[in-house]
Amino acid sequence: MRKKFFSYYVILVVSAMAVTGFFVTRLAQSLYKRNVEEKLASVAKVIQNEISEDIKEGVEIDYNAIAAKYSEILEGSPQDNATPNMSDLRVTIIDLNGKVLGESETDFRSMENHLSRSEVQQALKGSIGKDIRHSRTLDTDFTYVAVKASEVIIRLSLPLTELRDIRWIILRHITLGILVSLLFTVFLALKFSASVTRPVNELINASREIASGNYSKRVKSSADYEFSQLADTFNEMAYQLERTVADLTDKNIKVETIINSMMDGIIAVDDNYNIVLINDMAKEMFGMDRKDDVIGINIIEAVRNNQLNSFISKSVEEGTSSIKEILIAGAGKDGKTYRIHTNPVKPVDNTKKKSGAIVLIQDITNIKKLEQIRTDFVSNVTHELKTPLTSIRGFIETLRSGAMNDPEVAESFLEIIDIESERLYNLINDILQLSEIETRQKDSNILPHSLNSSITEVISILQGPAEKKNVRLIDETSEELTISANKDRIKQMLINLIDNGIKYNVEGGSVFVKAYRHGGNIVISVKDTGIGIAQEHLPRIFERFYRVDKGRSREAGGTGLGLSIVKHIASLYNGDVRVSSQPGIGTEFTVRLPL
Structure with missing residues (x-):
């Protein structure tokens, strides 16, 4: 310049x-x-x-x-x-x-x-x-x-x-005058151009720094009145710009923090279906990397889901709201169910018929699972209660029809009614226990007690059923262990695990019970030498009323709730329970409880 x-x-x-x-x-x-x-x-x-x-x-x-x-x-x-x-x-x-x-x-x-x-x-x-x-x-x-x-x-x-x-005289004088004037002109031009370009260059450099993001840059006031005014105006503009950008940045950070902290996905598109807003949860839901910058990209290219794109298109074109559910298929049980809320974006001045749409995506997979669990639970409870009740009513009807006159037949029927009644009682008791554990966030009557004595008591209680099936109960715990928990809960957990080891064992088999410290946890292991469980059943073994062999489970007197109760007791103490099994060799349940 x-x-x-x-x-x-x-x-x-x-x-x-x-x-x-x-x-x-x-x-x-x-x-x-x-x-x-x-x-x-x-x-x-x-x-x-x-x-x-x-x-x-x-x-x-x-x-x-x-x-x-x-x-x-x-x-x-x-x-x-x-x-x-x-x-x-x-x-x-x-x-x-x-x-x-x-x-x-x-x-x-x-x-x-x-x-x-x-x-x-x-x-x-x-x-x-x-x-x-x-x-x-x-x-x-x-x-x-x-x-x-x-x-x-x-x-x-x-x-x-x-x-x-x-x-020629005039030309010589003019040439001489031009040369002399040029000397003065060069001197004055250099000085004048420097005085003009210096503040201008300073403004240019300051503008570049501001354009690159340094909004705190200011210029010095010039001795010249006009440039001084220009510098003051520029500095005021930079100050206002810095405040505006800071406010916008603060608001953007707040909005971005809020929408990225939501458990639901949010997507907003303009009338050309280009993404103008998307949070991290929405990216995760549709398999995108959270670091991917998809702002400005067409929703069809970014989210390859025909159902979602169809809902958005209908909302934009027709200006209507809708609530739909879509299923995202996945491997095994990884499929997700999303509830999609679409709403058209309507401008305040109503100058345009369509301005885009905003989409709220809720992951209702767990809700669907809970609804299915509740449905299955009601169905299973109804079935489990109906079976003994039907049997009891049938034998009572038979007794009323004349079987009571035969003492031997009557005694046999009454014994069966007693067995079914006990089954019914155990089932109701397990349901009540499971319901009580599920509704608790923290257990009561938590006191330090000897885990060794609890194991010994449970083995004594179950010694009779074990002897009937010729199954040995072996306590392999070698160290004294003290645990802070509700003693009745721990005994109930042990009873359920050891009882399963007895019921599903083979004639002359064994059940090994062992407890020890490991990595800040108390580990309780119950291992049997029974029939074992196939690998495809292991992921569902802790579900309510799930049975590997329904006929054999009922014959063994199981309610189908024992392992579910064990899982919930372990969760009540921030622990977990795991299972490993091989058909024909045996099954081992391992419970980890924090010390």
């Missing part, structure tokens, strides 16, 4: 000097020509007076002699800088018909008629005739002045040879 400013400044000054020189030259030439014309006109009037006097006195006039006389007189006249050089003056006397009567430079008798000359025509009309013509022979301009004197016309001509000298 400084170079351009300097160049323009120099060009401006040189141009001004050149234009000035041109007009000065033209003015000097004009003044010189006017001076020559006036001098010639005064000489012509002198000759005119002499001829007029001679005509009055009746003297015979020798026009050629008069022309020669005045040419000689003026040739020897003194000259100065202000007076044109008259040494080359040429005097011609012409009659009214254009015939040359006298000539100071050549033989007038050989000269052509001058009637057609411009200055002669002007003189014939009574005015002073003037004309300037270029002589190719002498390569110079001649000025002509003609006046009428009685019966003749006196014409004087003078070459304008001094015009060249005047041009």
